[in-house]
Amino acid sequence: MNDEYGKRYPLGQKMVSINKKSVSETKLQPIAIQQQTKKSWTIEDSEQLYGIEEWGEPYFSINAAGNITVSPQGASRGISLDLYELVESLKKRNIGLPLLIRFSDILADRMERLYACMNRAIARYNYNGRYQGVFPVKCNQNRHLLEDLVSYGKPYQFGLEAGSKPELMIALAILEPNTDSSETLLICNGYKDREYIETALLATRLGHKPIIVIEQISELHTILQVSKELDIEPIIGVRAKLNSKGMGRWGNSTGERAKFGLTIPQILQVVRELETSQMLDSLQLLHFHIGSQISSIAVIKDAIREASQIYVQLAQMGAKMGYLDVGGGLAVDYDGSKSNFPASKNYNMQNYANDIVAQIKDACGRSKVTVPTLISESGRAIASHQSVLIFDVLGANHVSLTTPQPLETEEHLVLSNFWETYQSIKEGNIQETYNDAIQFKEEAQSLFNLGYLTLIERSRAEELYWACLHKIAQIIRNKADIPDELQDLGKIMASTYYINLSVFQSVPDSWAINQLFPIMPIHHLNEQPTARAILADLTCDSDGKIDRFINRKDSKDILELHPLTDQPYYLGMFLVGAYQEIMGNLHNLFGDTNVVQIQMTPKSYQIKYVVKGDTIKDVLGYVQYKAGDLLEIMRCRTETALEENRITLEESQKLLQNYESSLDSYTYLVAN
Numbered sequence: 001m002n003d004e005y006g007k008r009y010p011l012g013q014k015m016v017s018i019n020k021k022s023v024s025e026t027k028l029q030p031i032a033i034q035q036q037t038k039k040s041w042t043i044e045d046s047e048q049l050y051g052i053e054e055w056g057e058p059y060f061s062i063n064a065a066g067n068i069t070v071s072p073q074g075a076s077r078g079i080s081l082d083l084y085e086l087v088e089s090l091k092k093r094n095i096g097l098p099l100l101i102r103f104s105d106i107l108a109d110r111m112e113r114l115y116a117c118m119n120r121a122i123a124r125y126n127y128n129g130r131y132q133g134v135f136p137v138k139c140n141q142n143r144h145l146l147e148d149l150v151s152y153g154k155p156y157q158f159g160l161e162a163g164s165k166p167e168l169m170i171a172l173a174i175l176e177p178n179t180d181s182s183e184t185l186l187i188c189n190g191y192k193d194r195e196y197i198e199t200a201l202l203a204t205r206l207g208h209k210p211i212i213v214i215e216q217i218s219e220l221h222t223i224l225q226v227s228k229e230l231d232i233e234p235i236i237g238v239r240a241k242l243n244s245k246g247m248g249r250w251g252n253s254t255g256e257r258a259k260f261g262l263t264i265p266q267i268l269q270v271v272r273e274l275e276t277s278q279m280l281d282s283l284q285l286l287h288f289h290i291g292s293q294i295s296s297i298a299v300i301k302d303a304i305r306e307a308s309q310i311y312v313q314l315a316q317m318g319a320k321m322g323y324l325d326v327g328g329g330l331a332v333d334y335d336g337s338k339s340n341f342p343a344s345k346n347y348n349m350q351n352y353a354n355d356i357v358a359q360i361k362d363a364c365g366r367s368k369v370t371v372p373t374l375i376s377e378s379g380r381a382i383a384s385h386q387s388v389l390i391f392d393v394l395g396a397n398h399v400s401l402t403t404p405q406p407l408e409t410e411e412h413l414v415l416s417n418f419w420e421t422y423q424s425i426k427e428g429n430i431q432e433t434y435n436d437a438i439q440f441k442e443e444a445q446s447l448f449n450l451g452y453l454t455l456i457e458r459s460r461a462e463e464l465y466w467a468c469l470h471k472i473a474q475i476i477r478n479k480a481d482i483p484d485e486l487q488d489l490g491k492i493m494a495s496t497y498y499i500n501l502s503v504f505q506s507v508p509d510s511w512a513i514n515q516l517f518p519i520m521p522i523h524h525l526n527e528q529p530t531a532r533a534i535l536a537d538l539t540c541d542s543d544g545k546i547d548r549f550i551n552r553k554d555s556k557d558i559l560e561l562h563p564l565t566d567q568p569y570y571l572g573m574f575l576v577g578a579y580q581e582i583m584g585n586l587h588n589l590f591g592d593t594n595v596v597q598i599q600m601t602p603k604s605y606q607i608k609y610v611v612k613g614d615t616i617k618d619v620l621g622y623v624q625y626k627a628g629d630l631l632e633i634m635r636c637r638t639e640t641a642l643e644e645n646r647i648t649l650e651e652s653q654k655l656l657q658n659y660e661s662s663l664d665s666y667t668y669l670v671a672n
């Protein structure tokens with residue numbers, strides 16, 4: 001690679017609107033809604049504004065320099081890193097933006113916390129059993145992350161959960177086989193064919209402990225057949241379709257019509273068939289999963305209550321039973337509101353652990369059934385915090401605000417009405433003048449369409465419209481009680497900040513299911529963010545934007561940002577370590593971003609891994625183009641053009657060099 005990713009912009013013409021030049025151009029325009037600048041903005045103001053203490057604790061905070069600080073081992077131990085300085089130093093190592101930074105120590109800390117909470121609950125309720133977590137591979141399959149996870153999980157015998165055959169392949173290779181002193185579990189979920197079941201069973205010969213969870217009744221027959229042929233006694237689990245209703249986006253993971261799991265009659269059929277085959281001892285685990293990001297503890301309690309009863313009764317029917325797997329669902333407080341809003345949760349990890357342990361102990365105690373080993377499949381709660389996505393802002397577009405000039409004589413009636421409205425705006429008539437401004441704008445548009453307004457008059461009408469809205473916005477800015485119709489004014493007046501990112505590739509859940517992630521600048525946090533903006537990504541897709549942001553109450557439709565200067569401006573998106581990486585897609589052929597994995601050392605940090613993002617050549621390969629073939633086509637075309645004197649030799653060489661080096665460059669934009 002000749003320089004960082006090659007110096008050229010892959011998108012050619014498109015860049016004109018958003019390159020650095022346009023940043024300085026747009027800088028000349030006034031910011032959409034000017035905040036009254038506070039005399040001295042402090043980092044406490046930024047903490048308050050972005051809620052970082054609520055969602056970021058104990059890993060993210062703001063330092064005296066106004067930059068975000070990362071404390072990967074938690075605020076009370078280990079050293080902290082200045083995130084802005086880290087990004088700058090990574091850039092000096094040719095690792096450009098957008099960039100996903102994974103902090104291995106945060107991953108370790110999350111596992112330790114979950115284990116500690118479960119063990120505290122076990123001690124508190126004198127639970128005569130233990131906890132053994134498994135990590136659902138689907139949440140983040142990346143090798144470096146899973147290798148870390150398995151290694152950090154050793155002291156807790158943390159295992160893995162596979163939800164498909166490819167994930168089983170990963171789990172078998174990454175998870176270390178058990179020894180006399182260790183017994184990690186391999187939970188085999190997902191739909192299974194014969195090969196899946198054979199492979200899982202044969203892995204017991206290597207020292208693994210696979211528990212094959214029946215998701216469909218037909219799997220039972222294959223398990224019985226294959227285990228007989230291989231002469232390997234299986235450990236079988238059943239996944240129950242609970243009636244307890246999940247909530248929110250993943251709420252339909254439960255109930256009779258749920259995609260996965262067995263109904264109660266089907267579970268009883270499994271018991272009867274195992275009994276007939278004299279294999280009831282193989283049935284040892286009950287599993288349920290009521291959905292991800294369960295924001296209400298009441299829903300979790302309901303599910304555990306129901307599952308505990310099923311567990312107890314299966315044991316009473318003679319099944320060996322020994323494990324209760326409560327699935328995933330432990331939520332992440334993305335907005336820090338500690339509420340049952342979908343982006344939050346109204347409980348903490350300890351409440352979660354307490355409720356599980358207490359309910360199961362109670363159900364088993366009442367029926368004199370031995371308590372099970374508890375398994376949870378927490379993905380989001382383990383993996384989210386460790387990844388931070390850093391991206392730069394390439395430019396901005398503001399609503400065009402100019403101070404309207406007084407009327408000239410003989411202007412069109414609609415313009416004189418508009419001017420009067422503009423002049424008359426005051427606190428007592430904002431609703432009325434807002435309605436008038438909208439009406440006059442529509443009238444001006446119709447008049448223009450019918451040929452009664454000139455282009456210059458239409459432009460004047462538009463200037464007056466924005467000037468009216470701006471004036472009204474200034475009046476309502478600090479009001480708590482804003483009339484309903486004016487609620488959207490902030491959004492209408494918001495600037496658009498163009499970000500060097502594909503929402504589809506890096507935060508697909510933001511696009512697909514409107515999931516909220518905390519987003520904020522990683523520097524300048526001791527300066528007041530006076531701009532109000534939404535974010536637009538690099539794709540040519542109107543869905544490629546972020547226009548909902550976390551807020552203490554509900555969500556907000558603008559993000560407070562700093563006006564752009566000619567210096568780089570970096571934003572961070574936090575808590576993105578679960579699901580986003582693998583679900584990202586190649587829309588417009590923006591590929592994987594650069595990834596670095598950082599591990600803390602006693603004095604500082606080390607870059608454990610760098611995984612360079614896709615080059616253009618890589619993404620073209622995914623859609624069956626070979627770089628060599630493309631280059632050859634281009635070479636032939638330039639030769640023909642040369643022959644026909646349509647291009648000079650110099651131009652043809654420049655074109656070919658650009659084409660070739662673009663193929664080796666990053667799919668994202670590289671600042672000049």
Ligand SMILES: Cc1ncc(COP(=O)(O)O)c(C=O)c1O
Nearest residue numbers: 289292293328329377378379380
């Ligand atoms: C069976 C199963 N277990 C565990 C999980 C992980 O859930 P979470 O990330 O909410 O912990 C999922 C994800 O949906 C799942 O389908």
